[in-house]
Amino acid sequence: MTFKKSFSFLILLFSVNYTYCQSALTLSLKDAIHLSQINSLDYKISVNTARSAFWNYKNYKSSFLPKLSLSGYTPDYYRSINSITLPSGQISFVGQNVANSSLFLNFAQNIGLTGGNIAIGSSLSRLDNFGNYNNTSYTSIPFTLSYFQDNLFYNDFKWQKQIEPLKLQEARRGYVENLENISLNTVSQYFDLLLANIQLKLDQQNLKNIDTLVKITKARSEIGTVQLNEVLQSKVSLLNAKSALANSTLNVETAQQSLIRYLNIDKSQLIELTIPDSITQFEIARGAALEQAHYNRKYIVEFKRRRLEAEQALSRTKSETGPKISIRANIGLTQTGGTLGQSYRDLLMNQSVTVGINIPIIDWGVNRSNRKRAEANLELEKNNIAQQELAAEQEINYQIMKWEMQNNQISISKEVRTLAQQRYDIARQKYALGSITYTDFNNAQLEKDRAITDYINNLRNYWSMYYLIRRLTLYDFERNKKIDLIDFSKDADW
Template identity: 35%
Template sequence: MKRIWILCLIYIIGMCDNGYADDVETRTVSLSLTDAIRLAQLQSVDAAVALNELKTAYWEYRTHKAEQLPEIIFTGTLPSYSKQYSKYQQSDGSYTYVQNNVLGLNGEISIEQNIALTGGKIALNTSLDFTRQLGKSAYNEFMSVPVSLTLTQPIFGVNDQKWKRRIEPVRYEEAKAAFMESVETVTITTITHYFNLLLAEDNLAVCKQNLENANKLYEIAIAKRKIGHISEIELMQLKQSALQAKAKVTEAQSNLNSMMFQLRSFLGLSERDRIEPVLPEVITGVRLDYQQVLARAQENNSFSKNILRRQLEADYDVATAKGNQRSINLFASVGYTGKDLSFSGAYNPLKDNQVVQVGVSIPILDWGKRKGKVKVAESNREVVLSKIRQEQMDFNQNIFLLVENFNNQAAQLEIASEVDSLAESRYKTSIETFMVGKIDILELNDAQTSKDSAKQKHIEELYYYWRYFYNIRSLTLYDFLNNCTLDAEFEKIVR
């Protein structure tokens, strides 16, 4: 990622040095496919969305890690004042109302720590309660809990902390792989927009050339008609072809403007920028092996992490249901407490005011409710595993088809290039032959149509070549040109 930033900076500086910014109205930017991909990965809205999703996953993982650390909590009431009548039961059983006029302050500090080994929680607490009785016989009173240790521990139940420590790292690795795949998806979208502009630009050039040829042929046809070498119908056909060629130029120009706007908008460039795409070259000598590609995909793709996470979550749900079936919750607390009219007296540890509590919560009869939840969780796990098996087969098949298409596309591209050259030569020969009167206008139009189609087909085959290549790269997160895994400095990216 750092290298991409540097390359983008060099590219922008190069634009300024070459004088692209001198023209205030319009500046022409010669943009290769590689440059367009780098700009899209840095400036496109899709890249920004992918980055925000990564940040969300990062902070969720940070929250999980923070749950393993001690948490310090302060709670308090500062202050509490009450002046009112309260119901009071006397020794003879009758009730009366007494006036209560009191000012109170209380605070508690607790340090809580999850126990990853057992799934319980331990807490260390200290608290102080101050009461000032107001009125004629005003006095102060303090009550303290100098130290209290509390343990909450499920017995036979599921250890949530253990399962989270297994699931959350996998979830974060899945998010990182998904981010890299989103960046590669931006690349594929860039390729589509880039080749759409290439096709539109080439189509406009072809239409302009056809218009020029049609006008020349029409002028020649006028002279030939005067000497009777062609018929009036053929002359009208040539004039019609010239008008149609002119209309196609206007249509092609509008299409070019539309494709230019789409690519410019996706790359985040200004409306003053006029992009000149450069026809990319083919990678020579690259042939991919299915087993190697599949191994890279299973190693790096978010799909493999997604499968592992879903299996763990399904197992966790079953373990939770089984744990709840026979769960016993243990609660234990031990500490000191003190009460005195003075602050120091309330903290006197010599007084016999120890507190010990032990409690349990044991399910006895639930009429099969917990057993039913176990069966539901186990059924859901089987559904998840069945879906995973099907998705794995589809994933492998998709990899196989992409590798086959890429390996075959080089041959398709070579054929399209040869057909393009032949169609261009045929059209030039057809013009010369038509001018000497050896072919008619229908054969000339057929040669022109074949030439235009072959040119577009050549660019389309080149587009499929690069699309297949980057589709495989996005699935494997592996650069087969440089033989290295695609990676990024995630800690720096999210900050």
């Protein structure tokens, strides 16, 4: 985690509202999202995934920078009997007691335009003979210029130049999408706990109310104003309320631990959540959403990269299965002598050229089948990309349609909640006065509970779709602002 992220994390922890009666941490939805985006394990995975892509790109860029290396061995000593060929052509076994020492200085550069490698080098070797003919000799190559290319018909560097920047851009967009995914996951975890808390409070209040009404029902039964059926029904409701409260308590503990683990905070921390009912009603045009997705989403770059990789595979296969020409050439100066100075005087030309040719003649259709397979893979990838692109557009259209409907659902469910609460209050009073049956009261209670949970579920749907549309478009339509991409090159910790 960067210093800036760590500082933000500390500021968040000190800025949230603490209630000390149970050492509970009060979080709003935005607090939870911010915390998950700087501290969760999903965030750390996203950071390291993006960091890996960044350093892969740096490695690619470095491959086109010149490289200077110094190598050698001193000494390479051996004493043995080896077979040598005499000037007469006869082979004889001769004892050798020799030490070699060499030093090589090499300056190399990849050539993106051609796909080859050019190098400038210099070397010095010394041979010490400790046998019957004790002597020392030097061989120098003060300067040599060489060029090597494995295949004149295929340039891997040309494809890398197109593909590697796309991989980096894909990683940048993917990182932002991952952050939006974290927001979406946080919304789910947040509302799981919020709903569990609300259900617990409802069950606690219902148990208290039913317990009171059971006592009233018993008292009315004793004076004969209610039937036994209502007494039994009230007792069943009391038992069901106790069972519901036990389940709600367990659900709260489970949901709280799940959110704590996701936020990656102290497991013993209690959490209090606020209801995120401060929402903004705004419209999203489908055309604008599709346009922003086309400009911002990761899959646009991914599809282009996949198409290029399939074309690269076809080009490589054609070069490997067709005529192949390689070239290796060097030109330089060299000399040998009994002393170091002599090996650098009266330098001689040192040059060589090797052109390799490989032409397939009979392969029983192996090369042709490889080419056809690469062509089929390219067409398959194009079709897959077209299908996935269409599916992405359909998903955006579908979510925008749901968004348009959801704006109305919030206001409707809020009004239903208010009305259901009023009906429940009236029903409780009427039952206490004996003017309605227990069944009517029970129905009012169920409708009240359902209306409250429906309202929270509609809020959940609102925020889930809000962050889902942000992820699908990488655009904040509430503020009419593009979600900024991270610039890896400006982050010192990358």
